[in-house]
Amino acid sequence: xxxxxxxxxxxxxxxxxxxxxxxxxxxxxxxxxxxxxxxxxxxxxxxxxxxxxxxxxxxxxxxxxxxxxxxxxxxxxxxxxxxxxxxxxxxxxxxxxxxxxxxxxxxxxxxxxxxxxxxxxxxxxxx
Numbered sequence: 001x002x003x004x005x006x007x008x009x010x011x012x013x014x015x016x017x018x019x020x021x022x023x024x025x026x027x028x029x030x031x032x033x034x035x036x037x038x039x040x041x042x043x044x045x046x047x048x049x050x051x052x053x054x055x056x057x058x059x060x061x062x063x064x065x066x067x068x069x070x071x072x073x074x075x076x077x078x079x080x081x082x083x084x085x086x087x088x089x090x091x092x093x094x095x096x097x098x099x100x101x102x103x104x105x106x107x108x109x110x111x112x113x114x115x116x117x118x119x120x121x122x123x124x125x126x127x
Contacts, residue, residue: 008079008105009112009119012045012064012087015100022047022062025091029064032090039082040071046119059098065115080105 014025026045033043048063068079084103091099107115 006070008068008070009107009115010066010068010080010083011048011104011107011111011115012066012083013102013104014062014064014087014091015059015098016062016091016095017098018058018060020060020095022060025062025095026064028090028094029066029087032086033066033068033083036082036086042069042071043067044119048115065119067119 012029014029016025026047030043030045033041033045044067046065048065066083068083070079080103083105084101087103088099088101091101
């Protein structure tokens with residue numbers, strides 16, 4: 001369970017048609033997460049270049065690192081499911097049914113440190 005005042009790091013994997021610009025996908029992810037009315041939150045989404053794969057069969061996989069700041073009081077226990085649902089719905093509306101989205105919130109400390117470099121460009125999170 002996550003307190004609403006905490007920031008949460010999430011890794012978002014998106015499989016989309018190869019012709020879609022990954023920066024447009026990132027912008028659409030940010031818009032979709034930030035404008036969700038059911039669970040207000042803000043998102044800082046960064047394309048993780050090392051998670052990008054070459055196209056196979058017309059689709060390309062992109063990885064994004066998102067820092068989510070949850071609004072409101074209480075505890076949120078299903079951030080991963082909510083973000084995945086919102087992102088999938090928005091991206092399919094924009095780019096078609098060929099888009100798939102998976103979100104991962106639970107990760108090891110080593111994974112979190114590696115992804116932190118993608119977002120902030122620094123080797124470690126500040127203590």
